[in-house]
Amino acid sequence: MLIVKKFGGTSVANKERIFHVADRCIAEYQKGNDVVVVLSAMGKYTDELIKMAKDINEKPPKRELDMLLTIGEQMSVALMAMAMNQRRVPAVSLNAFQVTMHTTSDHGNARLKRIDTERIRRELENRRIVIVTGFQGVNKYDDYTTLGRGGSDTTAVALAAALHADACEIYTDVDGVYTADPRKVPGARKLKEITYDEMLDLATLGAGVLHNRSVEMAKKYGVPLVVRSSLNDSEGTVVKEVTTVERMLISGVALDTDAVRIAVIGIKDMPGMAFKVFDTLAKKKINVDVILQSIGRAGTKDISFTVNKDDLEDAVATLEENQARLGYKELHSERNIAKLSIVGAGMMSNPGVAAKMFESLYNEGVNINMISTSEIRVTVLINEKDGIRAMNAVHDAFGLTD
């Protein structure tokens, strides 16, 4: 078997943890398996490097920032190879140039295009554990790039796809995917299996275990993903195309408090106006989520939508710059909101799921501001202060609580 294992920054934050990860990988290797390990930068080292850069240049050129950031993972992989060597197990570390990891040229947010597997295969044939830098790539100009958020997960999945690995294990500080965040919902249960689509919705909704880019890629190439704990040996959650365990109606409840709502008030009621608003934002690469359009007074429309907190400033600035062209009257924004979602492949064939969710919220006295649905997801916008109470109520209503 060929196994790709990915460990995040906290898993390699110090000497003890590095050896802990080394020993886990060695145990796999000693079963006779081929092992490829993908690592992030140690602890908060990437943040430290960014701080170092900004101390020199408030807006460092992205090409040079990537040049600086890639040293973080190179440090991790070199130290990991030394730790395995200390245990007398042959290991070799490889950076993006050595693999090679070909990406697009968008510094800070590059996409993987192609991975050369020759070097890795040769090292595996020589029975070495291969340790690869996550998060980084090389563009066609031979410059370093970084993959942005969730980059190391994406590296791991892409490597698993390119190497036709038997499994891609993502080690995190939780021991799998839960029906809800256990810190917020004490009775949350760990799922044995979940589909790519459910995981995608959970990832998008900020359930936080896996980044959606990596799940999308796993789905596209049919890479069997496993989410496991880096701290214990429990089995984790398998993410795959179709799950075989008996389906619950919904798989999980997710709460996202990183969203803010923007309301564009008094847009002329003409065709194409909504398009113009969202197109203007899209050109600034601002993602828009839950959208509500309503008829205002005197032949005008109001459009509300959510964006990520980090994009609020940009979104408002962009809309204000374009006020004349978009022809709206006012702009409001609301920070104290939360997005509560239920996700489950089981709900497709079960009408009444949404109704059940709304009922439980009504019983709990929680106001719903906006609603958005997909085939396997229902999302409602509520007040942030109601978030955790609402989450628990819905979790209970669907019988997910242990």
Place this chain on the structure above:
Amino acid sequence: MLIVKKFGGTSVANKERIFHVADRCIAEYQKGNDVVVVLSAMGKYTDELIKMAKDINEKPPKRELDMLLTIGEQMSVALMAMAMNQRRVPAVSLNAFQVTMHTTSDHGNARLKRIDTERIRRELENRRIVIVTGFQGVNKYDDYTTLGRGGSDTTAVALAAALHADACEIYTDVDGVYTADPRKVPGARKLKEITYDEMLDLATLGAGVLHNRSVEMAKKYGVPLVVRSSLNDSEGTVVKEVTTVERMLISGVALDTDAVRIAVIGIKDMPGMAFKVFDTLAKKKINVDVILQSIGRAGTKDISFTVNKDDLEDAVATLEENQARLGYKELHSERNIAKLSIVGAGMMSNPGVAAKMFESLYNEGVNINMISTSEIRVTVLINEKDGIRAMNAVHDAFGLTD
């Protein structure tokens, strides 16, 4: 003009110094010159990385140690490019993969084989300042290597040779090559010019300004070297094939207190025994300097020689392991010695130079233990406690004092 400038770790140890170096390079660039900058790792960062490695693995694999160490220079060059960008001057940083710097495979002590200049030339044509990682290279297996001591100087000289640069300026914390170490000989004078050969002898003798590998390479390819201060604008010392200024008899006096003497007592007086001793040490890569062989008692020989302090333990261990084969009686070592040398192309045609040196030492009451000479150098072994006094006496005797 194309100028290669090399700055060491202390010159880029913090933000202020990085900007200081950036501004010096920008001043050169704004004269219309092409500028290539070679940097070492910041301050003591390489030492910190080695410490980090040894904390994980007392004897880290050299391949992985190089993988770790190369991040030091990558950090320097990325931050330098950001600093220049902050000053609104276009700059690009390149590591050994991006250049490419081809080396042999000896990790930790690789030799440069070939430098691809295409990328650098393209960047210079686009009027960018090009900032290159010193000290590092890539071997034929696509693995990082490091060049060992004086590696960044070597990188700079090799780049200057490959690019046919008009000058290679080595910036240090002294402002040139002196007739003697000014901290030890208050009247020492800065030399305007010095030949490669003289510089080589001074480097070998621990005068410390330039590493001999870089001087050897400069001599081989006829690269005009300039040793300058990174702190002030004074003119520095030019190192070249033939100097044009009126020659002094000797160019400088060097004192090396890093040597220790080993005496191998009672070797059988048979042909090939001395060879065996030195061959045994050479196989351990221990460099042997000043050698004295003398007839001992009862048909035996004694051999004395010096090695660097750092090699003493290794040398003694190696000789002890081979005592039976080498057939000697005793091994002595002496730490409190110093090597005092005079260097000068002028002495070739001037008999009596050595005699003058010995006379000045005699007058000062300094005992000479061993003597070694080359065409442009006379070295004597003396007691360490006499070192600075002897150095000043010789410096005076040759009229070098201001």
